[in-house]
Amino acid sequence: MPYNQEGPSVSEIVIQSEPIDVAAIQDKLRANNPSVGAVVTFLGLMRDMNQGDQVFSMFLEHYPGMTEKALREILDEAERRWDLLGVRVVHRVGELSPTDAIVLVAVASAHRGEAFRACEFVIDFLKTRAPFWKKERTGNGDRWVSARHGDSDAEKRWGE
Amino acid sequence: MPYNQEGPSVSEIVIQSEPIDVAAIQDKLRANNPSVGAVVTFLGLMRDMNQGDQVFSMFLEHYPGMTEKALREILDEAERRWDLLGVRVVHRVGELSPTDAIVLVAVASAHRGEAFRACEFVIDFLKTRAPFWKKERTGNGDRWVSARHGDSDAEKRWGE
């Protein structure tokens, strides 16, 4: 594996209540690094409909401290599996509105295959292992969002 | 399939010699559309090394007219295969320098799986079916870049 276990991690995690500055994060990942041949970015956005109901707003709760540790484990595993030049994960918490970006995962590497694999790996594991919980404010009252079976299936694709 | 064969295409193709405004394209894909739950963006960048040689600059030639048709076929196929809310492909031609973005593929959909699949599908087929050719200016003189076997292998994953 090309990953140097003793080398510094190339990944960075931010949990914030402020909006995500997508352009700044992507620019920083590629700036001044002419070894980067591919940047793959996943942006997860708040939709205004869920399970047939109109959603007006959302509150994102998390477990401070554990959130960062859980994400760090996922990113360390991604760096072990693929040869990456940079990874950024930014997740919002607090109040969100439809069309707001909830999470960004951006991965830089020399070649596109590694960037695609690592980006999808990180979001798949974030969805099942990072302690965030969504509460939706809908026309039928407030409700906690239930975990989707599709998300644990998505995680299982990656083996152990 | 949820794709309406008679409906208008949600995809847009631009071939340009100007730098790619990544942020503007991503913003436009999600703006005012609260049905978008995921945007996956691939950015292909010029590296300063290729096959062991320093690369100082690059010239990208294309086949005007056919380029747009070839990309249109790829995007139409992606729209048939997945339920997409928007696709943008921007490819640069002419002179490029290391760290310049060569190509952007951005896909918006309700859910992440479709956006990831469609984004990788489009770049895999672009690499083998769209008429672009790179000429590198290296320390060992100018040279046309050779097609990579990995690219035709990547295309084959998608079947027919």
Added chain:
Amino acid sequence: MIKVLYFARLREELKTGSESVAAVPDLRSLKDMLRARGGDWAEIFGDGQWVMASVNQKMADLDTPLTDGDEVAFFPPVTGG
């Protein structure tokens, strides 16, 4: 003592976000103790409920041993991203 945290739906239904309890040998013993409180506690920590847990901020299962001073959290399946 063991610090116990509750998040999201659990925090709301149990009407508490954190408490301290006497040390017990493992997560199973802790869960049994909480269930024995009855009412909402019996329901939430009863069989067939999908409650996740962490010990010292790492995902844990019922066999995970506990030590005095540990931080345990109980929460519903996560739904971020």
Added chain:
Amino acid sequence: MIKVLYFARLREELKTGSESVAAVPDLRSLKDMLRARGGDWAEIFGDGQWVMASVNQKMADLDTPLTDGDEVAFFPPVTGG
């Protein structure tokens, strides 16, 4: 007449970007005709060379029929993206 275009390395080695030739029935006949010119043409359109072709801006193979007025292009394997 058929319009024939050459791109990238082919255009440079053949020292021409476009020309018009008399109509022939298919792409194979056109390739044979170009190869018969000898020199660089024989080399580039010879067996074992990986040259791609399009007819009216769509990827084509040697069996693709040609009609008067068609636009044919020959080029190396593509390397964009």
